[in-house]
Amino acid sequence: MTDQQVLVKALPAEPPPAARPAPGRRRARFDRQRTAMLLFIAPAAILYALMMIVPSLQSIQFSLTDWDGISDTFQYVGLRNYEDILTSGRFWNAVRNTLILGLGSAVVVNAIALGVAMMLDKLDHAQGFFRTIVYLPALVSGFIAATIWKYVLNYNFGAVNSTLKALGLDAQTRDWLGDHDIVLWVLLFIICFTLGGNTTLIYLANLQSVPQELVEAARIDGASRAQVFRYVTWPMLAGAVTVNMTLMMIAGWTIFDQIMVLTMGGPGFISETMAFFIYKVGFGEYRAGYGSAAAVVLFIVVMATTMIANRYMRSREIQA
Amino acid sequence: MTVVKPKRAKERRRLKPGEVVVMAVLSVLVLAVSFPVLYALLNSFRGYADITKDPMGLPTSLDFGNYVTLFKTTEYGEALLNTAIITAGTLAILLALVPMAAYGIERVGGRTGRWIYLLFIAGLMIPFQVRMIPLVTSMNEIGLYSTLTSVMLVHFGGSAAFGVLLYCSFIKGVPREIEEAANMDGAGRLRTFWSIVFPMLLPVTSAFVIIQALGLWNDFFIPLVFLDASSAGTINVALSRMSGLMASQWELIYTGAIVATVPSVLLFAAFQRYFIKGMSIGAVKG
Numbered sequence: 205m206t207d208q209q210v211l212v213k214a215l216p217a218e219p220p221p222a223a224r225p226a227p228g229r230r231r232a233r234f235d236r237q238r239t240a241m242l243l244f245i246a247p248a249a250i251l252y253a254l255m256m257i258v259p260s261l262q263s264i265q266f267s268l269t270d271w272d273g274i275s276d277t278f279q280y281v282g283l284r285n286y287e288d289i290l291t292s293g294r295f296w297n298a299v300r301n302t303l304i305l306g307l308g309s310a311v312v313v314n315a316i317a318l319g320v321a322m323m324l325d326k327l328d329h330a331q332g333f334f335r336t337i338v339y340l341p342a343l344v345s346g347f348i349a350a351t352i353w354k355y356v357l358n359y360n361f362g363a364v365n366s367t368l369k370a371l372g373l374d375a376q377t378r379d380w381l382g383d384h385d386i387v388l389w390v391l392l393f394i395i396c397f398t399l400g401g402n403t404t405l406i407y408l409a410n411l412q413s414v415p416q417e418l419v420e421a422a423r424i425d426g427a428s429r430a431q432v433f434r435y436v437t438w439p440m441l442a443g444a445v446t447v448n449m450t451l452m453m454i455a456g457w458t459i460f461d462q463i464m465v466l467t468m469g470g471p472g473f474i475s476e477t478m479a480f481f482i483y484k485v486g487f488g489e490y491r492a493g494y495g496s497a498a499a500v501v502l503f504i505v506v507m508a509t510t511m512i513a514n515r516y517m518r519s520r521e522i523q524a
Numbered sequence: 525m526t527v528v529k530p531k532r533a534k535e536r537r538r539l540k541p542g543e544v545v546v547m548a549v550l551s552v553l554v555l556a557v558s559f560p561v562l563y564a565l566l567n568s569f570r571g572y573a574d575i576t577k578d579p580m581g582l583p584t585s586l587d588f589g590n591y592v593t594l595f596k597t598t599e600y601g602e603a604l605l606n607t608a609i610i611t612a613g614t615l616a617i618l619l620a621l622v623p624m625a626a627y628g629i630e631r632v633g634g635r636t637g638r639w640i641y642l643l644f645i646a647g648l649m650i651p652f653q654v655r656m657i658p659l660v661t662s663m664n665e666i667g668l669y670s671t672l673t674s675v676m677l678v679h680f681g682g683s684a685a686f687g688v689l690l691y692c693s694f695i696k697g698v699p700r701e702i703e704e705a706a707n708m709d710g711a712g713r714l715r716t717f718w719s720i721v722f723p724m725l726l727p728v729t730s731a732f733v734i735i736q737a738l739g740l741w742n743d744f745f746i747p748l749v750f751l752d753a754s755s756a757g758t759i760n761v762a763l764s765r766m767s768g769l770m771a772s773q774w775e776l777i778y779t780g781a782i783v784a785t786v787p788s789v790l791l792f793a794a795f796q797r798y799f800i801k802g803m804s805i806g807a808v809k810g
Contacts, residue, residue: 237631240713244628245640248621248684255659255681256647262658273657320553323546329539334550336796341557343788345742347760348781351767352560355774356579363563363579370580399557458651461744465764479745482653487749492657499654507649 260503266496273492285497294473295498298481299505301388305477306456309395314448317400318441321407335408342401350465353394357381357466381467384474391475395462403448410444411437446517450510457506478502561785564778572775590779600780603762608787609672610747610758611740614679615733622684622732623725624717626691631700641692647685655681656749663750670752678746683736694728730798738788759784 267285271278289295324335356363357380365377380390400407414437422432460479463469469476469484476484482502486495555562567575568590569583595601629637629644659678663669668677698721706716722729744760751757757765763780766773792799 237713241628241632244713244717245625245632248625248688249640249643251617251621251677251680252644252647252684255677256650256655256685257643259655259658259662260650262661263654266657273661320550323550326546327543329543330547334547337554338550339792340789341554341561343738343792344558344561344785345744345760345788347742347744348763348784349560351763351777352564352781354767355777356560356563361576361579361774366579397557397560399553454649454651458653460653464744464748465767479651479653482656483749486657487660492661496657499651499657502651503649503654506651510649 263496263499263503266493267500269493271493272490273486273495274490278493281493285494286501288494289497289501294476295481297473298476298478301475302457302459302477302479304388305392305395305459306453308392309459310449310452310456312392312396313398313400313403313452314445316396316398317403317448318407320399321404321411324404324408325411335405338399338404339401341399345461346395347461347465349397350394350462354381354466357390382471384471387467387471387475391462391466394466395459403452406448407441407444410441414440442517446514449517450514453513454506454510457502457509478505561781564781567775568779568782570775572773575774575778590775591783594776594779594783598762598766598776599756600759600762600783602756603759604783606672606751606756607741607758607760610675610679611737613672614676614683614740615736617676617680618683618687618736619729619733621680622687623691623722623729625684626688627695627717627721629688630692630695641688644685644688647682648689652678652682652745660749670750670754672751672755674750675747675758678750679740679743683739686736687732690728690732691725694725698724727798730795734791734795734799737791741788741791 268280268282269278270281270284320338324331324338327334357365359365359377359379359382362380364380368374368377378386381387418436418440419432422436427435458479459477460483463475463477463480464483467475469480478498479502482495482498485491485498566583569585569587570581571590574581625644629641631637632640660669663674663678668674702724703716703720706720707713711719742760743758744764747758747761748764751761756762759780763777763784766780767777
């Protein structure tokens with residue numbers, strides 16, 4: 205575009221006929237290049253549109269119907285699904301759980317990861333080795349970890365309750381995944397039972413880019429370790445905090461695996477998250493229209509919180 | 525005056541007491557967090573009766589009987605193969621299309637490039653649940669439901685967004701002169717891309733491949749939704765079905781969990797260097 209504008213400006217108002225072919229040829233080459241590049245994009249863009257954009261828009265369409273997911277026909281019911289959702293206690297309970305698990309795990313895991321990264325950063329010897337072993341637990345997927353926890357926390361034969369009994373703490377044994385007072389906190393614990401993995405690596409990379417001169421200057425001026433962290437390191441990490449919190453929150457809004465494996469949303473509906481609610485309603489209860497409306501609400505929540513959080517966190521970043 | 529200085533002078537320093545403490549704390553933390561997987565590993569060598577009678581007991585011998593039983597009596601072997609096919613297939617589609625598209629987006633540039641870029645990036649904020657129900661319907665209509673192809677195509681949608689983000693930020697730093705010279709020499713644009721540009725993208729490609737490979741291998745939700753009982757499923761789907769149906773075969777669940785984790789560890793061990801470098805690309809601001 206700008207190339208073309210430059211070209212136009214460079215031309216005299218009344219170009220002599222002989223001068224025309226040259227810019228014409230250049231322009232033709234520019235257009236050919238542009239067409240070729242658009243053709244490079246096309247295959248990925250078409251497949252992406254079919255797998256991402258089109259179905260997302262279809263969800264909006266389905267959300268306005270009473271479709272059950274299997275019949276050939278459905279009727280448009282306007283915004284009734286949305287009214288039903290927003291007045292449903294079960295849905296708001298799922299929203300509350302998603303907030304607790306999503307936001308809670310984002311904050312806790314970021315704190316753990318930052319702590320671990322700062323410890324790694326202190327190492328002058330064998331840092332590579334420790335970075336590797338710290339990452340190893342993150343190779344166990346959330347699904348696999350949850351599956352193992354399900355058996356470890358089993359009421360009758362699980363390792364946790366039998367250890368408590370062996371220690372004479374029979375009163376402390378619980379039905380960890382079936383007690384509606386604690387189940388959510390057990391889930392939060394399991395999701396946060398990590399050293400951070402990728403989050404830690406991102407913090408470590410950022411810690412190592414903090415100019416050492418700045419830290420030393422602050423120390424010479426008499427700042428304590430805590431003050432150096434508060435006034436030098438922490439502000440320099442603001443960019444990494446934004447990235448990590450955003451990534452963790454997007455993941456947090458869609459927590460599903462742990463719920464599916466550990467509680468199936470139970471007891472009752474008490475531990476459902478939004479992602480699980482949509483799955484259960486859409487496929488298990490044959491309410492595709494209703495489930496689609498919940499999916500659209502989830503999308504709005506994800507987009508809004510991501511943007512608000514990003515704006516807030518960006519505002520306190522140092523512009524390097 | 526040197527502005528850029530390596531953070532730590534590389535002179536040989538003595539091990540400080542503080543470092544030893546940090547190392548000890550980190551080791552304890554790693555062991556603690558590894559508890560579930562270590563517990564599963566130990567119990568994969570024990571029988572059901574032992575596990576339920578004494579849940580904190582240790583295996584008495586290195587008996588691989590559970591591993592043999594797992595592959596003989598369940599469809600886990602097939603599930604393992606399915607997972608490998610989905611992971612490799614999705615990566616192949618991604619690598620065939622995404623780097624080329626990102627290159628096109630950067631070279632088209634201007635307002636058009638910006639809009640196409642944003643369209644791809646928007647996918648990062650669209651949770652899978654939002655497109656799930658329509659995708660199941662469409663896959664059913666075109667006869668792809670419960671095939672590995674459907675899982676790969678659906679994965680492409682989510683991964684392409686991340687790929688475009690990663691590749692575009694990298695391609696910005698690739699000079700145009702080389703490819704223009706190749707064009708002058710008469711090489712076609714497609715050939716120029718695959719023989720000149722694509723090799724220059726190797727650092728970002730290795731990072732993209734390993735991050736995606738781990739994610740694809742470990743995914744549970746997408747294969748759960750798109751593979752029904754007619755398929756053996758993926759490792760995670762198979763494990764989920766096993767823990768539902770075979771509620772009494774704990775030893776096989778633990779064994780399956782270990783089998784599912786081993787390939788991730790091997791992959792990480794083989795490509796660790798690229799991986800850690802990859803996590804730093806784009807992660808460091810400024």
